Amino acid sequence: MAKINVLDKHTAELIAAGEVVERPSSVIKELVENSMDAGATSVHVEIRDGGVTYMAVTDNGEGMDRDDVPIAFLRHATSKVRSAPDLDAISTLGFRGEALASVAAVSRVELITRREEDLEGTHYTIEGGEPGELSAIGCAKGTTIAVRDLFYNVPARMKFLKKDVSEGNAVAAVMDRLALSHPDVAFRFTRDGKEELNTSGDGDLRGCIYAVLGRDFSRSLLPVSYILDGVKVEGFISALNASRPNRTMQHFFVNRRYVKTRTAMAALEQAYKGAIMGGKFPACVLFISLPPETVDANVHPAKVEIRFVDERPVFSAVYHAVKTALETAAVPKQVSLPKPVSRPSGTQLRMDFDRPVTPPAVPEPTKTEVKRLSPDITRIGDALSGDGDNSLKVSDIASQWGNLQTEAPVKTPVTADVPTAPVSPVRETVTKATQTVEETTVPVQEPPEVRLVEDQEIKPPVRYIGELFATYILAEWDGSFYVIDKHAAHERILYNQLSSTAHAEAQQLLAPLSVSLSAEEYEALCSHTEELEAVGFEVEEFGGKEILIRAVPMLLSGCDISEVIREIAGGFCGGKRSAQSAAIDWIYHSTACRAAIKAGDSSTSAELAALAERVLYNDDIRTCPHGRPVCFSLTKHEIEKQFGRIV
Numbered sequence: 001m002a003k004i005n006v007l008d009k010h011t012a013e014l015i016a017a018g019e020v021v022e023r024p025s026s027v028i029k030e031l032v033e034n035s036m037d038a039g040a041t042s043v044h045v046e047i048r049d050g051g052v053t054y055m056a057v058t059d060n061g062e063g064m065d066r067d068d069v070p071i072a073f074l075r076h077a078t079s080k081v082r083s084a085p086d087l088d089a090i091s092t093l094g095f096r097g098e099a100l101a102s103v104a105a106v107s108r109v110e111l112i113t114r115r116e117e118d119l120e121g122t123h124y125t126i127e128g129g130e131p132g133e134l135s136a137i138g139c140a141k142g143t144t145i146a147v148r149d150l151f152y153n154v155p156a157r158m159k160f161l162k163k164d165v166s167e168g169n170a171v172a173a174v175m176d177r178l179a180l181s182h183p184d185v186a187f188r189f190t191r192d193g194k195e196e197l198n199t200s201g202d203g204d205l206r207g208c209i210y211a212v213l214g215r216d217f218s219r220s221l222l223p224v225s226y227i228l229d230g231v232k233v234e235g236f237i238s239a240l241n242a243s244r245p246n247r248t249m250q251h252f253f254v255n256r257r258y259v260k261t262r263t264a265m266a267a268l269e270q271a272y273k274g275a276i277m278g279g280k281f282p283a284c285v286l287f288i289s290l291p292p293e294t295v296d297a298n299v300h301p302a303k304v305e306i307r308f309v310d311e312r313p314v315f316s317a318v319y320h321a322v323k324t325a326l327e328t329a330a331v332p333k334q335v336s337l338p339k340p341v342s343r344p345s346g347t348q349l350r351m352d353f354d355r356p357v358t359p360p361a362v363p364e365p366t367k368t369e370v371k372r373l374s375p376d377i378t379r380i381g382d383a384l385s386g387d388g389d390n391s392l393k394v395s396d397i398a399s400q401w402g403n404l405q406t407e408a409p410v411k412t413p414v415t416a417d418v419p420t421a422p423v424s425p426v427r428e429t430v431t432k433a434t435q436t437v438e439e440t441t442v443p444v445q446e447p448p449e450v451r452l453v454e455d456q457e458i459k460p461p462v463r464y465i466g467e468l469f470a471t472y473i474l475a476e477w478d479g480s481f482y483v484i485d486k487h488a489a490h491e492r493i494l495y496n497q498l499s500s501t502a503h504a505e506a507q508q509l510l511a512p513l514s515v516s517l518s519a520e521e522y523e524a525l526c527s528h529t530e531e532l533e534a535v536g537f538e539v540e541e542f543g544g545k546e547i548l549i550r551a552v553p554m555l556l557s558g559c560d561i562s563e564v565i566r567e568i569a570g571g572f573c574g575g576k577r578s579a580q581s582a583a584i585d586w587i588y589h590s591t592a593c594r595a596a597i598k599a600g601d602s603s604t605s606a607e608l609a610a611l612a613e614r615v616l617y618n619d620d621i622r623t624c625p626h627g628r629p630v631c632f633s634l635t636k637h638e639i640e641k642q643f644g645r646i647v
Contacts, residue, residue, distance in 0.1 A: 024051025173519030
């Protein structure tokens with residue numbers, strides 16, 4: 001018995017549709033690309049419920065003839081390719097003739113179209129791949145395609161769709177790329193009755209970038225224009241101080257088609273190498289133009305991956321274009337200095353700052369004050385503040401404090417005479433406190449009894465030596481020499497604090513902070529608001545791919561909140577969102593990394609000594625949250641062996 005069956009038309013169409021139509025965003029991409037191939041200068045896209053229940057694309061293109069309408073929904077029916085040689089030089093966005101057939105196979109489609117020379121338009125319906133009514137209708141020039149109930153006849157595919165918010169964000173991301181690819185086309189995107197995108201279509205790329213990617217991104221761009229070996233590169237790249245924590249803001253267009261190309265990406269990042277810090281990525285909106293016969297776009301169902309006949313010219317053109325733009329921006333502008341001011345003859349400038357400043361005279365303390373203050377009170381103050389002689393131990397401080405408490409009160413008559421000499425605020429405070437104590441008899445208090453626990457481990461003290469390269473702490477402890485990375489150590493300490501608390505303490509911002517994100521970052525962050533709130537962030541969707549921050553964790557006081565949010569969102573885009581615990585852990589990582597002291601930051605000796613003691617006294621502080629070591633040690637034996645003192 002034969003085992004091989006020929007599938008019926010409906011089943012074959014469902015299988016083929018799965019390669020082209022994955023979600024509402026893929027439907028919008030195919031329909032809008034058809035509109036631009038039809039010469040449209042204005043495109044309006046409307047979706048409801050993330051595009052699952054309703055999508056509509058309206059354009060002012062050339063329209064369709066009535067006889068061509070039913071044929072357009074047949075598989076492999078296209079007006080852009082006539083024979084095999086045409087595939088070697090594709091200049092249109094669509095060419096396979098599969099989009100309309102795939103969309104119609106899994107939804108209910110309604111089409112209205114009219115050419116400019118026709119007196120009446122055409123209305124056509126098709127449901128689940130089955131043709132419907134074809135009739136005349138009055139309409140404007142162009143084409144409108146409405147898609148309803150996506151995957152209504154394929155419930156298995158419906159299960160894999162995400163929430164309406166996520167699907168709508170994916171459509172918004174597609175619209176952003178399409179609008180950037182054609183700044184000469186006016187795009188309007190409406191989502192659940194609210195307009196989210198509106199471009200002018202005047203051909204100004206910078207203005208289009210402003211409308212699509214926001215003000216913050218557009219004002220930090222550098223222009224690019226370069227031609228090398230027949231490859232033209234133009235557009236904009238990010239300035240050196242505007243790098244991003246991920247690659248979501250890298251947009252490449254080859255012959256006006258949005259693509260993902262490792263060749264151009266590698267050339268871009270190679271041009272920035274050494275100019276931005278590790279872990280940061282440049283952003284760009286770059287258009288690469290080259291002969292169509294040198295590009296193969298027929299390698300992926302979604303046509304987002306392409307192949308070059310020769311990658312070397314493309315790499316060289318992108319690299320030199322970006323490098324030239326960066327070097328041009330780095331050239332300092334000529335600054336005209338003001339002319340020196342002429343002074344009358346015989347006058348001289350007073351250089352008062354060269355003269356040593358004499359400190360103001362401090363009145364001598366009275367005998368009563370001298371008697372009340374212990375001789376070691378100055379040393380106690382210096383020890384508490386980290387200055388002066390560090391030989392004074394904590395036990396000495398406690399001893400002196402005990403002496404101050406147990407000292408018998410001295411009674412002297414209080415006079416109301418006003419001193420003639422000026423009294424400093426500190427002395428006045430001490431004098432008032434002394435007079436109050438003199439009028440009151442304070443009972444003698446015994447110092448608290450100190451009990452030693454025999455089984456408590458007494459750890460040797462940590463001797464702070466210094467700091468190396470404003471990054472590494474040098475310390476001696478328990479017979480070994482330690483080098484501690486202060487950023488990694490502080491990051492681990494903060495991470496442990498965050499992960500050990502059920503709910504992080506938050507700080508309300510005086511004014512909400514608006515952060516612009518890419519469509520992918522916006523979608524990822526909006527789907528993890530609960531995890532962000534658990535860590536201490538108060539996040540609100542502001543619309544238009546902007547997030548409103550109302551509160552942040554206390555640890556982030558003084559940090560760049562925008563960069564923290566972008567880094568967290570970039571981590572979610574990179575796949576750190578498989579489970580709630582993993583998402584919260586990633587937020588802990590980013591928050592601790594941003595809040596920790598940075599390599600190169602100025603630190604006091606007291607801070608570094610306390611940090612070294614914290615690290616060496618806690619065995620759980622040995623690696624940072626990213627896995628890098630916090631410290632390493634050299635024993636006395638190892639050091640002496642290096643110097644040949646021992647064999």
